[in-house]
Amino acid sequence: MMKFNTKTIHGGQEIDAAYGAVIPPIYQTSTFAQSIPGGHKGYGYARSSNPTRHALEKSLASIENGTYGLAFGSGMAAIDAILKLLKPGDEVISTSDLYGGTYRLFTKIFADFGIVFRFVSMADPAQIENYISNATKLIWIETPTNPMMSIIDILAVSKIAKKHQVLLAVDNTFATPYLQQPLDLGADIVMHSATKYLGGHSDLIMGALIVKNKELAEQLYFIQNASGAICGPQDAFLALRGIKTLHVRMQRHCENGRAVAEYLAQHPKIEKVYWPGFKTHPNHHIAKAQMKDFGGMLSFSTKGNNYKEAIRIVENLKVFTLAESLGGVESLVGHPASMTHASIPKEDREKTGIVDSLIRLSVGIEDVDDLIADLKQAIN
């Protein structure tokens, strides 16, 4: 079997049949000619399938060690498709430390359709069993989590899911398959916001699902085609291009992430650095076991927990751009209390560690000396 660094470039890829193009062309077409009714060369109508998207879907399956990949118009559209596997009355057990958009989709859309959500802290997976009932159909996890960088033991959760015949879906956006491959750890569905590290260049919005089981793939494909939240061929082309360098980008994201985490940890003005690579991180041993390295995402808080000072730091950064999102080649900074988590009441947000001075970094692949110098001038 191909190794990961080869799969990102060649996994599931074929030379284009028409002219031998090495890179899958952008098939910017809505439909395909039929010689007789129903007689086409594998592609009928582009919502159902498109050669550029298909090439991407095969690449996605390959890099996640799955069998089937599905590409959507956004990460949220991919999650939406998973939830459409369920019926009113079905229950979902979800990690409580969750991407805000996922929480909104669960509680503001699918709860109204009669799906019941139970939010559980999964730092200790044994907790999950207390919430399983006959109606439980899906366990939803995210690891590392945003922005607190908590780690959930995927293998331990998958054992619980299998014991109770419940599907396990893992949002693998932060880690990417370079760092962890949830299907190999027993997950049924891997989900990505391909907008982030897979695309890698902050130039597209896309979602992905990868599974091993044929029946599950067919159900999800039926939903994808019926609901129609596919990605276009131009975006599929960009994502394929991004995936080809995933391994080299991730290697540098990890190196730079480590250097920045270590710099911040020794800085006298810094209170706490949240990064799973530190031995002091509560689930460091799990991160070490299930991840190849620790990634480029980290958060930190400053001493005195001053809201204004945190704002001053993010505004003074010059190489780090103040923006939502993550996972691109360029470094980004966010202030969860005033940006992504502003709608959560202060008391609730502080309970989960999102204090006023918390700052989140998506460490890019610039020269690390410039990143550290930028942090130094902004903090001092």
Ligand SMILES: *Cc1c(COP(=O)(O)O)cnc(C)c1O
């Ligand atoms: C961004 C993100 C999503 C949503 O994906 P979109 O592509 O923005 O729709 C879901 N989960 C995580 C962890 C994310 O970071």
